[in-house]
Amino acid sequence: MNRIKQKLNEDKKLLSIYFTAGYPNIDDTVSIIQNLEQSGVDMIEIGLPFSDPLADGPTIQASSTAALKNGMTTEKLFDQLKDIRKSVSIPLIIMGYFNPVLQYGVEAFCKKCQEIGIDGLILPDLPADVYDEEYKATFEKYGLINVFLITPQTSEERIRYIDSISNGFIYMVSSASTTGAQSGFGNEQTHYFERISKMNLNNPQIVGFGISNNDTFTQATTHTKGAIIGSAFIKYISENGINELNNFVNPILGKN
Amino acid sequence: MKNTYNINNKGYYGEFGGAFIPEMLYPNVEELRQNYLKVMAESSFQEEFNQLLKDYVGRPSPLYFAKRLSEKYNTKVYLKREDLNHTGAHKVNNTIGQILMAKRLGKNRIIAETGAGQHGVATATVCALMGLDCIVYMGEIDIARQAPNVARMKMLGAEVRPALSGSRTLKDATNEAIRDWINNPVDTHYIIGSAIGPHPYPDMVTRFQSVISEEIKWQLKEKEGKENPDYVVACIGGGSNAAGTYYHFLDNEDVGIIAVEAAGKGIHSGESAATSALGKEGIIHGCKTLLMQTDDGQITEPYSISAGLDYPGVGPLHSHLYKSGRGEFYSATDDEAMQAGLELTKLEGIIPAIESSHALAVFQHKTFNPEDIVVISLSGRGDKDLQNYIDYFKL
Numbered sequence A: 001m002n003r004i005k006q007k008l009n010e011d012k013k014l015l016s017i018y019f020t021a022g023y024p025n026i027d028d029t030v031s032i033i034q035n036l037e038q039s040g041v042d043m044i045e046i047g048l049p050f051s052d053p054l055a056d057g058p059t060i061q062a063s064s065t066a067a068l069k070n071g072m073t074t075e076k077l078f079d080q081l082k083d084i085r086k087s088v089s090i091p092l093i094i095m096g097y098f099n100p101v102l103q104y105g106v107e108a109f110c111k112k113c114q115e116i117g118i119d120g121l122i123l124p125d126l127p128a129d130v131y132d133e134e135y136k137a138t139f140e141k142y143g144l145i146n147v148f149l150i151t152p153q154t155s156e157e158r159i160r161y162i163d164s165i166s167n168g169f170i171y172m173v174s175s176a177s178t179t180g181a182q183s184g185f186g187n188e189q190t191h192y193f194e195r196i197s198k199m200n201l202n203n204p205q206i207v208g209f210g211i212s213n214n215d216t217f218t219q220a221t222t223h224t225k226g227a228i229i230g231s232a233f234i235k236y237i238s239e240n241g242i243n244e245l246n247n248f249v250n251p252i253l254g255k256n
Numbered sequence B: 001m002k003n004t005y006n007i008n009n010k011g012y013y014g015e016f017g018g019a020f021i022p023e024m025l026y027p028n029v030e031e032l033r034q035n036y037l038k039v040m041a042e043s044s045f046q047e048e049f050n051q052l053l054k055d056y057v058g059r060p061s062p063l064y065f066a067k068r069l070s071e072k073y074n075t076k077v078y079l080k081r082e083d084l085n086h087t088g089a090h091k092v093n094n095t096i097g098q099i100l101m102a103k104r105l106g107k108n109r110i111i112a113e114t115g116a117g118q119h120g121v122a123t124a125t126v127c128a129l130m131g132l133d134c135i136v137y138m139g140e141i142d143i144a145r146q147a148p149n150v151a152r153m154k155m156l157g158a159e160v161r162p163a164l165s166g167s168r169t170l171k172d173a174t175n176e177a178i179r180d181w182i183n184n185p186v187d188t189h190y191i192i193g194s195a196i197g198p199h200p201y202p203d204m205v206t207r208f209q210s211v212i213s214e215e216i217k218w219q220l221k222e223k224e225g226k227e228n229p230d231y232v233v234a235c236i237g238g239g240s241n242a243a244g245t246y247y248h249f250l251d252n253e254d255v256g257i258i259a260v261e262a263a264g265k266g267i268h269s270g271e272s273a274a275t276s277a278l279g280k281e282g283i284i285h286g287c288k289t290l291l292m293q294t295d296d297g298q299i300t301e302p303y304s305i306s307a308g309l310d311y312p313g314v315g316p317l318h319s320h321l322y323k324s325g326r327g328e329f330y331s332a333t334d335d336e337a338m339q340a341g342l343e344l345t346k347l348e349g350i351i352p353a354i355e356s357s358h359a360l361a362v363f364q365h366k367t368f369n370p371e372d373i374v375v376i377s378l379s380g381r382g383d384k385d386l387q388n389y390i391d392y393f394k395l
């Protein structure tokens, strides 16, 4: 069974962490993954950097620019990850923009992911209908789960459609925004989390964007399966390096 | 008339186009997609649009027979004088259309990107006219090289926000505008300034600009007794003046379509914006089209002396015209364009925008027959570029 699905079946709230591959240093990728697994994280999103990350705020933009400057490429990332399954068993997702995947070749990309042991993809600018018509069969052939985003503005009808073509989890964007930590969630978010939860979707939901501490993690996961942290983690490793990741993860999970 | 070069019902020109947008933008873009044709077809919309084009923009813009230029190149050259429009370029045709669209969709906050500042000025102008809030994103480099237009936008009440990421030019200003739209999904309309972006933008912008070729047809009929020229020529940044200039001739293969891109310091100099020559199919700003990129799919930073052509992609219509062979594509270097601009000034007493000078440089690349009728889109006037001309020619 796909590692993401196995993880989703566990009776706990999941913490997923995003980082940009090639940042802070080009060769940090494997160490970050290993250290995150050891610190008790449930899932990892490996960011494939892109020159024009439209859906990202300043923190992830800056890390992407730095990673590209450091020399990160699709080929390089695959090379770094080629033995990753010898050392970790945590679900791994590649998150990136569609153009680099298109240039690599969608099928070649998916095949490579399967060889390495990648479990899923998140490509925010690959729209659901295009995926459904052109790429779903390819993703499935290589055992990859494709994850779609929904936002507070997504209509109920569209959420049902996205649910129908998903086979892992739905990425619930917490508010209408690009990525980046905010100061907290208000009533609006709580209502939105509740509203989606009451839809009884087939796929569990994991909340992302704006989660940075135990408060926001708890709020986000009260009505959902888990939460994803990106910008706050990138800020943390910029300041503290990539080694003592327990110091980042424990407070979020409310552990000392 | 067969309709092969127009957009299909899925939002593609051939294999190019579509809407490759993050889900956050879906409700906005979908709202626009469902409504744009309906709104444009309303008679009240048509009336208001045409009235403003006439009384506010000053249309129809003249179709001017350039006698001395014609003599020099031994062919019949007509200039479509978009430079005489209010605000000095073709851009205003589109911003008038889109501001009326935005109002009908109930939006009260307008955002835009700009390169040369012409689209920013045209947007700030219509926002002043309609009393709407206006924020214009502009690359930091462009802010420096287009100072008069920055001042005009501010005077018109717009807030000019510098784009500080990437090459700090048009591509990055567009990224910032898209991010703003993601963050403001309910009250905001994004007025894209060229025939680029996710469907329905390329088609909507093309339709608003199509007034250019609509007028060329009847104006040429008056002057030459026939509607169709032998060639229509335009410069291409994203491709809005070109799309408008070609529109009513697209499916008439007797009319040659010529596009001139910016070669910068030379196509293979590494400092160029000649997308058709250097680009590969990919996705930029929500659209599948030709774009300049690395083998790895990273979008590369273009270069042109002209801020309005300094864009690493072209609109999907133009990718289709290129790929299908319907359009003839050339590119003019900075030097060729600057010389062509000076030549027009000396021969006809018209100082063109540096963007438009690229179209005029077509004569460096193609020889026309004496009896050919060649219509060139003079997309804008050179006032904004005076400092660049002064620096370049050491005037």
Ligand SMILES: Cc1ncc(COP(=O)(O)O)c(C=O)c1O
Pocket: B089, B090, B091, B115, B116, B117, B118, B119, B193, B194, B195, B235, B236, B237, B238, B239, B240, B241, B242, B307, B308, B309, B353, B355, B356, B379, B380, B381
């Ligand atoms: C005068 C003028 N011409 C042409 C362009 C290029 O845009 P497009 O290719 O959309 O016509 C610009 C853009 O700023 C412009 O100001």
